Amino acid sequence: MIEGEKLISINIEDEMKSSYIDYSMSVIVSRALPDVRDGLKPVHRRVLYGMYQLGLLSKNPYKKSARVVGEVLGKYHPHGDVSVYETMVRMAQKWSLRYPLIDGQGNFGSLDSDPPAAMRYTEVRMEKISEEMLLDIQKGTVEMQLNFDDSLEEPSILPTRIPNLLINGSSGIAVGMATNIPPHNLKETIQAICAYIESDNTLSVEEIIKYIKAPDFPTGGIIYGYDGVKNAFHTGRGRIVLRAKVHFEEIQGRKCIVVDEMPYQVNKSDMISKTVELIKEGKMDGIYQIRDESDRKGLRIVYILKQNANPNVLLNKLFQYTSLQTYFNVNTIALVNGKPVQLNIKDLIQNFVDHRHDVIIRRTKYELTRCQHRLHILKGFLKILNHLDTMIQLIKESKSRHEACERLIRKFNISENQSKSVLDLRLQSLTSLEREKIQKEYRDLESKREFYKKVLDQYSLRTEIIKQELLEINKKYQDSRRTQIDHSGREVHMEDLIENEQVVLTISHAGYIKRTSLSEYKRQGRGGIGNRGATAKESDFFKHLLIATNHQHLLLFTEKGKCFWLRVYDIPEGSKISRGRAIQNIINLQTDDRVNAYILTGDISDKKYVKDHYVVMVTQKGVIKKTSLEHYSRPRKYGINAIIIRKGDSLLEAFLTKGNSQVLIALNSGRIIRFSEKKVRPTGRNSSGVIGISSKNENMVIGMICVEEKCQGQLLVVSEKGFGKRSQLKDYRLTNRGGKGIKTLNITKKTGNLISIKSVTEQDDLMIIKKSGIMIRIPVSDIRIMGRTTQGVRLINLKEKDAIADVAKVYKPIMD
Structure with a gap:
């Protein structure tokens, strides 16, 4: 032991408990669970912010994925490069996110779980919709925090205009808990949020269900039965049955079952391999051949049946024994004020609306401050522009800029900032036309200032702004529902598997x-x-x-x-x-x-x-x-x-x-x-x-x-x-x-x-x-x-x- 040091005895049981709690909370808050406000985990948030800082907007050229990974690792996310790149890959996959946040160029994997190309080969930029998540971030709309080495600041949350947690969902495994939130349709979600706002935040879960029918998965498919959906919406927990979308065809005289859409998160090649094993085991005697005819245009798996085989019975067997029918176990846990909370559909909407209120208040305060500062400057201009000759003579007689500034302050009773702004005026601003522009700008800013004050004072006006911004988002990005709903669905019984x-x-x-x-x-x-x-x-x-x-x-x-x-x-x-x-x-x-x-x-x-x-x-x-x-x-x-x-x-x-x-x-x-x-x-x-x-x-x-x-x-x-x-x-x-x-x-x-x-x-x-x-x-x-x-x-x-x-x-x- 070094001189001057001393040993402190501690109970190992207490130390293990304390250390494990610290570790588990770190995983829960900093890795596994999304924030209820922007629906992002820290790594997703850092990827988007890093791309924003690099200027990789949707209208700008692509840059190498390795460049983005390096930016994120070096500035914000002190973890392995694989974790960052895998996050980017998933954010770019159309079959993983209902509304992808990254526009990828190159090989980003496939439905068969083929690995993506290395980061040095692929290129990325932001999708247009992800820009809506970072809009107004430079206006002080969110709290900023120091990065891992206290050298830079990063946002603790994004001022998102889109309800990302609802439309893209999230999944993660923490310590002692997990989350699995399904994606929903943007149009339905925005309609529900607008109805929630119009009801003065009193809309019930049953009324929300009239707008958001059910989750909407990126790979389409069919939600088979509705009890699981209702349980998930009411309690935040539920078991949703997902089925592939199929139809029957006759090809070269043989009856065929054709799969057009797969359930969410199902590996196509693994599913086909499993079916082949079932055929060898004698559980799928009626299938003659399986063909994967999928291409860039879409998915198509063809099950060619034997003569006299019953397509309906075989289809029920496929649903029973393969991943053509699977389950999405909803467990809606997200961070609310830094704590994991079980939420239902109404809670998710309420937290998003509250976040938007907070963002609008912060944005309005920022705009009001800028507006008042500019009005202050313009007020000085208007005072002095009415005495141009005196102002010019005073500046000419001054020996330095500092002396001119002080003499203007004493002569016209203006502030130091106003005085400095007058000295920075260009000569063209002294024309009558430019003077009219200044007067018009002053009147416009006065009306804006009054509007900003109303926004800060009136809750109803802020809700109207939230609603209008959501309707703009809906107009830009809405699309049709992909996942169908079969309300009459039930579990497969034995008689369904027997002709x-x-x-x-x-x-x-x-x-x-x-x-x-x-x-x-x-x-x-x-x-x-x-x-x-x-x-x-x-x-x-x-x-x-x-x-x-x-x-x-x-x-x-x-x-x-x-x-x-x-x-x-x-x-x-x-x-x-x-x-x-x-x-x-x-x-x-x-x-x-x-x-x-x-x-x-x-x-x-x-x-x-x-x-x-x-x-x-x-x-x-x-x-x-x-x-x-x-x-x-x-x-x-x-x-x-x-x-x-x-x-x-x-x-x-x-x-x-x-x-x-x-x-x-x-x-x-x-x-x-x-x-x-x-x-x-x-x-x-x-x-x-x-x-x-x-x-x-x-x-x-x-x-x-x-x-x-x-x-x-x-x-x-x-x-x-x-x-x-x-x-x-x-x-x-x-x-x-x-x-x-x-x-x-x-x-x-x-x-x-x-x-x-x-x-x-x-x-x-x-x-x-x-x-x-x-x-x-x-x-x-x-x-x-x-x-x-x-x-x-x-x-x-x-x-x-x-x-x-x-x-x-x-x-x-x-x-x-």
Whole structure:
């Protein structure tokens, strides 16, 4: 230790806290956060002021960027040259700032995040709009502060006429906080500020939103949904969903998705690379090729699709998995009087207007001082010019300038400054014409002086000046909004990523389920042997077949009376020859229970839809029950009770109706009953129902259909040995429920028992599946209309010990 020095012990914890607080405040105030008044961080402010000092105005020639960087580093910003040059580059990029502040010449990077050329190769000058930020700075409009070595002065703020923080936004990461302010449209912003001024500063956020619709990003795109925008405007925080602007085209016979505008701050090349990876992973199977056709005229990315790919589904997948949809997390924090503050849209406008008031007051005081000084000089001129001969004689007789000055002061009772100004007059000022000019200037300055005093005294006059200056700015620089707003936007849901195509759902006797595209099934004529449908074990066969679309809800009803929910797209996909997946692996099904019935519904979250529909169920013993669909509109993981099943009975069938259908229930003995649905009173879920048809001995219900009251279609019946027929519905008279029914098919050993009934028309197709897994599709029009009590005709050829497992009807418009 050097002599005379002494050591002072301090607590290291206290020192660390103090040093870190000093460091964090330095980062917050001097680097990361913008000032609410001019919307600039210190480095941006110093770059613009340095260019202003160099005379790099918009009308002057460009100068090397290195010259500006050197000027800023040497005089104002004692940091690395890279930080200054990167700041300049961003201020010149049209895709980074909504209204660029620097006019750059040379390579300043690209949307692909290509690096700019070195500073020795590029040139810069100020944009016209950035000159508005420095206007009147020489008139004492802002406080000046010493630079880092106290050798020069620099402005602590710029006297900006443009609301830069609103129109260009800002982003930065400080210590313990960050800011992310979106840009807005200049025209909308100025309209809002003018309305705020006209309302005497009482304009609410909701009223401001009428003018500033939403942020306006330099790269355009679409704001998808409006909740995030409203939250950001009201609180200063919000999550804005941004989407690319796209359209569909057909190029060389292929459907294409074309991207015209990207979301803000998205790297185009990285986004394309990510999409290629997704294609390799199988998440974007429908994309055949990606082409980047962007050029100097604009952005254009073309996604060429595979044949039969659905453009809307693929577009939703692109939004879900790539940067074609991104988020802008608004966090409006700026420095107010040197302190970081969370601000909403009204706060930003208020602080800008207050800043403009302060600038106008300072500018007016400066102008008033100059005006009064000039009036003082002109007053001396006018005094002396009325006595020219005396003045000239007095000057001629003086031995020096100092003596002349003193003699003029004593003779005409003027000040020293007036006397010196008189001595500096040119001879031409003594002419009568010049004297009139001086008199006119004096009168003009007097009126200006009165105006300046009014400006300083009257708040309303200053607000009018602010408004007029803003309108001038608007006239010079306004442009159209680039970012569109989709108010109906919502989050991408799973159904948006899955094509709503028609599928065939099959459920086997052993409880295996799958969905297969309807296009895999081909049409055949009556009497064919069918296509191979699936490979099933000898002990299993396909029992249910259903035509559906991917976005529908499937209600599954078990023989024990429980109900489960599935979205069709949640059912595992399989080919025609695949077995499918066990239902108990998809839903929480008990080991001793099995699915016997199913219902396809629309949107079960639609209150009107569920109130207008009913579920009608029937058991093997002929018990029927009717319950409102509303009782089944709230899915539960473990299912719910749909009906109370009596001992020895099981649920067989379920239908969705509108409450005014007619019910037909058939027994395996070939008998059928028809009665109005209104004969069955609606009950809750926890009830067992009433008798629908009387069944004796071993007769069991094999099916139920529900038809409209005035339906003029036909009834199709199929026996287990492959016989079937059509008969007119009108042949079945309407009776009361609970009866024995009437004969619908002449049952013999050749035909076997009745196995299926369907309501059909000439336009339907019939899908028949054997227990062996063989399927056949035939048109209903190929089956003759016959009498109610006849045996029917052979529909499908069966091998020995084979039988019909299930029958479904298919509408031609859906199938073909």
